[in-house]
Amino acid sequence: MATRYAALLRGINVGGSRKVPMAELRTLMEGLGHDGVRTHLQSGQAVFASDHGDEEALAAELSTAIAAHFGFAVDVIVRDHAYLKGIVEACPYPAGELEPKQLHVTYFSAPVPPERFGEIDRDAHLPEEFRLGDRALYLYAPNGVGRSGLAEQLARPRFTQGVIATARNWNTVTKLVELTAD
Incomplete structure (x- = not known):
């Protein structure tokens, strides 16, 4: 069964620079093989399902894909549902x-x-x-x-x-x- 994750993108869509349209981000993430991709607000949150299981590898993969697609580097943190719930x-x-x-x-x-x-x-x-x-x-x-x-x-x-x-x-x-x- 796939695990649900949140990807937290740092410093995008702020003050008119480093634009990452959420529809393009969803398409990009789906192209990486992630399921159930949804975005939240314009400030850099996406949720998705993956069988991968390695948060650091998922973050690195997404960061690399964003740089290749949008032409600038974006730091990404990926955390699973259990971690996010534990924080709350x-x-x-x-x-x-x-x-x-x-x-x-x-x-x-x-x-x-x-x-x-x-x-x-x-x-x-x-x-x-x-x-x-x-x-x-x-x-x-x-x-x-x-x-x-x-x-x-x-x-x-x-x-x-x-x-x-x-x-x-x-x-x-x-x-x-x-x-x-x-």
Whole structure:
């Protein structure tokens, strides 16, 4: 039986550059042999089924195909339904009590050591805060990520050096669980 996955594409369709039309992405993924391909929003999420079983290989294959088809490189993270559901279940914040814009998850392509975030003065950013999870970072930003000084600091390259990192708001996080459960 095929496993359901979500592909998270980093940095596409933002500000008019690095355009990846979702219909073309679906066709491209179907051409790679994936079944049940669906996209969510224009910001780089696709769900699909595959018998492959290797998330890193699936991500590399899709990234290579995107570069060949669209002419620019796109970082991709692929995660299965069980992982995505586990991220929601392990949320350290009361997601049901918050507005979705207040809670974000940054997915990492590999584990990031907690020591890497040791220099951040967490008290200076309160009530904003973050916690690490399984290849993920949960960010609570009560005034939204656009006004978050902590989000700005966490986006600095030194915190994600050596890994792909891509963030999604809570609505998208939970929608991907729903879409990969089909």
